[in-house]
Amino acid sequence: MHVLVVEDEKKTANFIAKGLKEQGFVVDVVNNGDEGYHLATTEPFDAIILDIMLPGRDGLSIVRNLRERHNHVPVILLTARSELNERVEGLNLGADDYLTKPFYIEELTARLHSLIRRSAGESSNLLRAGDLRVDLVTREIKRGDREITLSPREFSLLEYLMRSPGRVLTRTQICEHVWNYHFDPDTNVVGVYIQRLRAKIDADEEVKLIETVRGVGYRIKEPKS
Amino acid sequence: MSLFRSFRLRIAALTAVVAGIVFGLFSIVAYSSIHNELEKSVDTRIMVEARSAFGTGLMIGWSRMTxxxxxxxxxxxxxxxxxxxxxxxxxxxxxxxxxxxxxxxxxxxxxxxxxxxxxxxxxxxxxxxxxxxxxxxxxxxxxxxxxxxxxxxxxxxxxxxxxxxxxxxxxxxxxxxxxxxxxxxxxxxxxxxxxxxxxxxxxxxxxxxxxxxxxxxxxxxxxxxxxxxxxxxxxxxxxxxxxxxxxxxxxxxxxxxxxxxxxxxxxxxxxxxxxxxxxxxxLSSFTENVHKLRSAFAIAVPSAVILIAFGAWLVSGQAIRPIRRIADTAEKVTASGLSQRIAEPGTGDELHRLTVVLNRMLDRLEDGFKQATRFSADASHELKTPLTIMQGELEAALREAPASSPQQRVYVSQLEEVTRLKRIVSSLLLLSRADAGQLNLTRERIDVSSNFAAICEDAEILADAANITLKSDIEPGLTIMGDRALLQQVFQNLISNAVKYNKPTGSIICRLSRDDSAGNAVFDFENTGDSIPEEDKEKIFRRFHRADAARGRDIDGFGLGLNLALEIARAHSGTLVLMKSDAESTHFRLSIPLAESL
Known part of the structure; x- marks a missing residue:
């Protein structure tokens, strides 16, 4: 999948590009708005990640112009401010999502995935890890033939883990994504939920999918393909 | 004495006292001179009688010659x-x-x-x-x-x-x-x-x-x-x-x-x-006259004093009306920000001048205040860029490092610190907005009952781990118009405080109820544990205050939580108060207007 990153702050652009590439995205990075707009109109991207404050054309006007030209490529706005009107204006202009800096790259990729899935249709609504299947639309979970029922919070924890199979997610990252950041990072809500999840998913199974990376966090073992 | 807190009453009383003294002196003087006159008239009468009795001779040898x-x-x-x-x-x-x-x-x-x-x-x-x-x-x-x-x-x-x-x-x-x-x-x-x-x-x-x-x-x-x-x-x-x-x-x-x-x-x-x-x-008729005079004074003087005091009360009411207006505006300034100005009476008198001076002062205050809040907004904004980079790079490094390697642990702990820093910055930004009166809420209809229940569920896990029992008692079906993320922050803050400051094997009660008289959703958070010292009860809502400084970093947090919670409650036209804190329990109460009462 081809993603355009328009971000004037080079270091930020770099770690975004790096993180996305690791997830298998093809990434183009430009550092100013005019160039970004030019590329966005000339090449077909699967998604655009757009900083709002840019030299040249700013992010909001790029979105507006793209939508005026009936270009409906999914756009995620990045903003350093969380000013309400900026967010609202961005979404009104046709942006699909926004992220406030600073953000975790995992959060960005998770959102990117869900955006692309939405725009691409149903095909990618299914997440798999080994014999575990998660249908994001029907919210059905199956381990082999066994149906599993999860609470909403357990579901979103599992979904988050399965978005990045094989990658370690720290408790802080999980906390921010699933619990919307506000518990203190060193509380063990995450640990407790992981245990619950394990009890439902890995109990009595030979292959334990949810793995603890000692001192770091948790991950889903990559499905053997 | 509290009666005399009123300026008007004081003026009226003072006027009455002054009028009483003046009238009193006047009546004493008038009384005595009238008394003298009456006395003279009696003497004159005696003289007249005497003269008619004695004939001309009376005059000879006494006052004048014939x-x-x-x-x-x-x-x-x-x-x-x-x-x-x-x-x-x-x-x-x-x-x-x-x-x-x-x-x-x-x-x-x-x-x-x-x-x-x-x-x-x-x-x-x-x-x-x-x-x-x-x-x-x-x-x-x-x-x-x-x-x-x-x-x-x-x-x-x-x-x-x-x-x-x-x-x-x-x-x-x-x-x-x-x-x-x-x-x-x-x-x-x-x-x-x-x-x-x-x-x-x-x-x-x-x-x-x-x-x-x-x-x-x-x-x-x-x-x-x-x-x-x-x-x-x-x-x-x-x-x-x-x-x-x-x-x-x-x-x-x-x-x-x-x-x-x-x-x-x-x-x-x-x-x-x-x-x-x-x-x-x-002197019987004389005495009678004097008595009449005396009772006339006894009636006239007090009633004049009362009338004058009443007049002074009315007039001072007129006089302090502009002052009252100034006070009203000042109250509004306290309540809703420095943009309020006092309407100038345009009379050119002392009160007009006072108004002008006060308005000028408010101008300067507002300027200074705006500058300060703009500064903290700008500063926290500027801090976000390096934070974004740090976090992103750390995240990348974390992924690249071998699983469970020492480096990875270092990255994790650094990432946690960055997260902490990030939260401080965003809290400061929120507070500076709140100070500027621009804490914009993304209001939506929230089913707080289920929202709060979910948070209590999370909190139960937190509490379990700390060997604390958490009981929740939630009235279903309450909705409020509010900012979901901010309210959640408040709930989480109050509950995690209840856990943090609890004692081992203590307990927490979370209650959500409806206060029909005020039209509020009332959230109660009660926990066992050390009480908040009396002298700290005011301070806990201040910024960067910790209930017990000596606890240091044993208990995490950065001292903005309660202040932020208070500001968010205010932005929702609600209140957050410490109901009590004693050896038995510490009880915070958050009240937010219900959606139907808005």
């Missing part, structure tokens, strides 16, 4: 032995001269009118007591009060006479010229016209009709008769020339008060060379 008026020269004394009506004493009537007519004329006034006055009213109001210088005989108007004057009492009762008799007696007296010497033999017994003789020795002093050499004329007229007309005037230019009839006072008359017979009397003492005439006027 006017050189030809026709007044010399009275025609008529002597008649007074028929002392009182015979109880058995004394012979002293030879009080009697005159059946009043032939000494007061300087002013017509003879006729004088006489008329004498006829009609002499002695009506006054009582007379007449005694000779030796005080051998005393004649008194009847009903003369016992013991008046005190001096006379040693002579017994004296003789009581009808006013007309007294009148006659006086008439006789004044027809005798003053001074013994020129009058001839003093001790010559007089023979009265009524045929009574004066044989007593005491008569000496009264004797006398002196037959002033030139002036003596026999009594030509019967007693009681009046001789009108000037034709009967005494001859002029004869005899001593200076005596024109009447009694001559040898001392200045003196007046004093005396009480007798249950009444107050004004007593005038007139002394001639031979007699002492005491005129007493009852």
């Amino acid at each position: 006017r050189p008026r030809g026709r007044d020269e010399g009275a025609r004394p008529e002597r008649e032995v007074s028929p002392a009506s009182d015979r109880q004493t058995g004394e012979s009537t002293p030879d009080f001269p009697r005159s059946d007519r009043r032939d000494t004329i007061a300087d002013e006034g017509e003879d006729d009118s004088d006489q008329a006055r004498e006829d009609s009213q002499v002695f009506v109001g006054c009582m007379f007591e007449i005694t000779d210088t030796g005080r051998n005989e005393i004649y008194r108007t009847k009903n003369w009060p016992v013991g008046l004057p005190a001096l006379a009492s040693k002579y017994g009762q004296g003789k009581s006479m009808e006013p007309t008799e007294i009148n006659d007696l006086l008439r006789g007296l004044r027809s005798r010229p003053p001074g013994g010497a020129p009058l001839g033999p003093q001790r010559e017994p007089r023979r009265s016209a009524s045929g009574e003789e004066d044989t007593t020795g005491e008569e000496a002093n009264f004797d006398a009709p002196p037959a002033p050499d030139s002036v003596t004329t026999p009594n030509r007229e019967a007693r009681g008769e009046r001789r009108p007309g000037a034709g009967d005037r005494p001859g002029t230019g004869r005899g001593r020339g200076r005596w024109r009839g009447g009694m001559v006072l040898t001392k200045e008359p003196h007046f004093h008060y005396q009480t007798a017979g249950g009444e107050r009397w004004r007593v005038g003492v007139f002394a001639t060379d031979r007699h002492e005439v005491i005129v007493a006027a009852s």
